[in-house]
Amino acid sequence: MKALFAVGVVVGYSxxxxxxxxxxxxxxxxxxxxxxxxxxxxxLVSFLWLLGSLIFIQDVLGLERTASEIVTISQRVRVSRILxxxxxxxxxxxxxxxxxxxxxxxEVTGLRTAILLxxxxxxxxxxxxxxxxxxxxxxxxxxxxxxxxxxWIYARTDNLTVPALVHGIFISxxxxxxxxG
Numbered sequence: 001m002k003a004l005f006a007v008g009v010v011v012g013y014s015x016x017x018x019x020x021x022x023x024x025x026x027x028x029x030x031x032x033x034x035x036x037x038x039x040x041x042x043x044l045v046s047f048l049w050l051l052g053s054l055i056f057i058q059d060v061l062g063l064e065r066t067a068s069e070i071v072t073i074s075q076r077v078r079v080s081r082i083l084x085x086x087x088x089x090x091x092x093x094x095x096x097x098x099x100x101x102x103x104x105x106x107e108v109t110g111l112r113t114a115i116l117l118x119x120x121x122x123x124x125x126x127x128x129x130x131x132x133x134x135x136x137x138x139x140x141x142x143x144x145x146x147x148x149x150x151x152w153i154y155a156r157t158d159n160l161t162v163p164a165l166v167h168g169i170f171i172s173x174x175x176x177x178x179x180x181g
Contacts, residue, residue, distance in 0.1 A: 009096055010100065013100055026095065026103060026160050027099075027160055028159070028160045028161055029161060031157070031159055031162050031165075038166070039162060039165050039169075042149065042150070042166035043169060043170055045149055047170075049145050049149060050146070050174065054139075056138075057138045057139060063133070063134050065131065065133070065136050066130075066132075066135070066136055078176075083172075086169065086171075086172040087168065089168070090164060090166075090167035090168030090169070090172070091167070093122070094150065094160055094164040095160070095164070097118050097121060097147060097151075098118055098150060098154045098163055099154075101117075101121055102114045102151050102154060102155075105118060115148055115151035115155055116151075118147060118148075118151045119145065119146075119150070119151050120147065120148075122144055122146070122151075123140045123143045123144035126140060126143050146170070150166060
């Protein structure tokens with residue numbers, strides 16, 4: 001659903017703002033040269049950010065998340081979910097939050113502010129209304145931190161494909177880990 005929504009947002013945005021080639025405007029292309037290095041670097045920084053955030057929230061502050069996404073599902077559904085996250089959800093979110101929002105904000109606010117605002121806005125649709133305890137709210141903030149990391153990668157590479165790959169791989173892997181047990 002997010003992928004279809006992303007396509008609709010891109011088409012609508014392109015028409016409203018008269019962007020002839022949204023793919024070129026968002027800078028979507030095959031990574032080249034040093035851009036490839038940002039994929040493992042982005043994954044490493046993202047995993048360290050997640051681990052540090054969880055340690056801080058749970059072990060230092062003693063807070064827990066009230067919502068658990070671990071459910072009993074069949075192996076076929078697990079594989080389907082992981083592939084969907086890798087191929088559709090991660091890239092779709094990158095198109096919306098960095099390809100459109102960060103890129104548009106950059107023209108108005110400058111690069112650093114655009115990365116920060118784009119990252120914080122990234123956390124908003126991840127909020128689960130039933131999970132608003134202090135631990136949950138801090139975790140949403142940590143998700144915004146991932147949005148900042150992805151935005152930084154986009155800014156450094158000038159290529160939306162790179163953070164889309166980092167995002168897709170990251171959420172697929174972090175989703176797969178609890179399902180393996």
